[in-house]
Each structure stands twice: as structure tokens, then as C-alpha cells.
Amino acid sequence: MDGLGLTPDEWTAIALSLRVAAVATLASLWPGLAIAWLLARKRFPGRGLLDGLVHLPLILPPVVTGYLLLLAFGRRGTFGAALAEIGIVLSFRWTGAALACAVMGFPLMVRAMRLSLEAVDRRVEQAAATLGASPWSVFLTVTLPLALPGVLAGAVLAFAKAMGEFGATITFVSNIPGETQTLPSAIYTLTQVPGGEAGALRLTLISVALSMAALLASELLARRLARRLGAG
Template identity: 60%
Template sequence: MSALTQEDFAAVLLSLQVALVAILFGMPVALATAFAQTRSRFAVRVVLDTLVTLPLVLPPVATGYFLLLMFGRRGVVGAWLEKVGIVFAFDWTGAALAAGIMAFPLMVRPMRIAIEAIDREVDEAARTLGASGFTRFFRITLPLAAPGVAAGAILGFAKALGEFGATITFVAAIPGETLTLPAAIYAATQTPGGEARAMALCLVAAVIAVAAVLVSDAVGRWAGKAARGLR
């Protein structure tokens, strides 16, 4: 770890910040999308599935370029947002946006599978007893789907932490501003004599990834026990 510089530590902290913000704002949207996929008609479900899967199948650089066109300072949305003081391009908030979009499919899929696994008769029984849709979602669907929600959150966090292509295209790799852990690893591999630094950064990334897996396993088991207690 002695090979790491202050800039590298800043990149690690920034990556954690970016990943946490991406998951914090992405989770509600992912959960709503997963729920809509399970309750929509076939045609609507196909459209939603296609849109959700796009960031996973498109080259990350293409996604980053699309974000630049949309949310850049002269972009369709970015120019308007800048008037109210919201800037994404070449800012850490843009890195969080790019990471969140790239992680979105991995957040939605486990949630959708978990919601689909819930017996629809449980929801129907609650509806016949007078429970509103809002009550049924938060008192029945969400607790029973908790393992999938937890898995989606951890998978999304891991993906957001390791996102590189879309992020570097949209916000570049400005030290102290948008230089994330993957970008720092890439920069180290391109620097003569930077092998030790690159290896140290990879070890840091591996430790964070293992910690995320352990947390995911613990949360998943806890959520599973809690869900079984509701049945």
C-alpha cells in the first residue's frame, strides 16, 4: 500500500461516494421499474425490458457519449439544468449518474425475479380484505421481495464501483474531481514504473469487492429469514 499516493486514496474515497450516491438514488427507480415489469401487459413489459437491458448490452463508451449529448453543458437536458445550478458533465455527480445507469440493469433483475416469485394470491387476499395498493406494496410485496432488493443493491453497488467506460467518457478523469478507482488503475497501468501502484489499487478494489459480497450474503440471509417470518 506504500505505492499509493494521496491522489489514489482520494480516488478510492470518490469511488465509494459515487457508488453510494448512485445506489441511493437508483434503488427507488429500480424497484418501481421491477414492480412495473411484473404488473404490466406484455407489450409494455417488452419495452421496459428493452430499456432496462440497453446499458448492459451497449458499449459503455456509447452510453457515456449519449449521456454527454443529453446532460453535457450544451446537451438537451444539461443546458437547462445548468440554469438552475445542476451540473453533471465533468463533475463527480455525473460520475454517479453514469455509474447508476450502468448499474441499473443489475439492480432491477434480482428485484423483478423476487417480486415474480411472490404468490399473487397473497396480494389478492389482501386486496379483498380492503388493503390499498400502497399498503399491499409496503406491507406485503416489499418485505417478501427483500432478499432480491438486497441483492440488487449490492450488485448495483459493485457495478457502480467498478464502472469505467461510461464514466470516463462522460466526466473524464480529473484528479480530485472525477478520478475514480478504475480510472486510477488505468492511469497507473499507462505510467512507466506504475506496476506496483496499479497492483495496490487492484488489491484495494478486490478487498472492497469481497466486503460487498460478504455484506450481500449476510443481508440476503437476514432478509430471507425476515421474509419467511411473514409467510
């Protein structure tokens, strides 16, 4: 495997990044879909507040988001202490890195999902209801399939964001090799040590390749789905 000339530490960083990004994306998929649906379809008090909260990580400096996470989920944080009681520790663990990535990618995911849900023709959903489909059946058999391209795009965006997340992650869970040192943290570390340029460049190229692959994959999927919905 060393055709790429990667050191074991670099491999560890890549594997960790993929794991963190995958867990962050999968874990935020259903909450993201639920909130996107609420924002797209429901009018309720506090809707604007929810919308603002979801978008907050997009406009706050990542360091601030990371620090807020540390305050909330740190060992002595508001939720962190309670979670520690039941054995869940997030600070300075890879799970914390996943949480930071999920929070940072959440606005992108919800935005894409919400737009695709808003684009689903309500009249077709009504027609399904007249044929006997309950609201939950309508969601599963009509809304979700029709919104799927956007839902996938949202997931890919969140994954790509998680692969590149740096500020909030390093603030919240630091930069521990093998535990919280993701690809961007590893690149940052390599640029800080003498002779690290080659390693930084290698990881940078890997990072670019992974992001491109994710983008291409989502593009292919979206096109395939569009064909299925189109004049097939």
C-alpha cells in the same frame, strides 16, 4: 493509515469511488423499484420498449453509453443545457460519474428486483386485500418485505457495478483527479505512467477487497432475511 502504503491521491480515488457508487445506488433505488414493479406486474403499451431501454446499457459498448450521456447531459446537450440553467452541471463532475454508474448498474438492479417481485405469491397479496389492506398497504406490508432479499441483491449488484464502472464514466466525465477519477480510472492512469505498477497493484487489491466485502455483506443479509421468512 499508511500501513497500506497508499498515496493521498490513491486515497482520494478510493473515497471518490465509494461516494460515487453510494450516490448512484441510492439514487437509482426507488426508480429501479418502480420500474421493476411495472415490468413485473403491469401490462401496458410500450412495456417491451421500456424493458429494452432499461437493458440497453447492458449490451451497448460502455463507451457508446458514455458518449450518449455526453450528448444528452453535456453542457450543450439536450438536457444538459436545461439543467445548467438551474445550476446543475453533470459533465466532468463527480455527479456525472454517479449518473454514468447509475445508468450502467440500472439493468442489473432492475433485473434482480423484478425477479424477486415476480416471485411474491399474488395469492398472499389477495388475502391481505381481503383483510382490508389497500393496494399501497399491500405493497408496503406484503410485497416489499417478501421481495426484500432480491431488492437488496439488486442494490448490491448496482453498487458493485458502480465501483467497477470505467468505460462510460471516462467517456462522459473524463479522468480528473479529485473530481472524476474513480478507482478504475486511477488504476488505468497508473498503468499508463512509468513506475505506476506498485500503485496499480495496491488499488487493484483494494478493489478486489471492496467488491468481495459488498458481496459477502449481501450474502449475509439475504441469508438472514431467508431465515426470517423460513421455518423460524
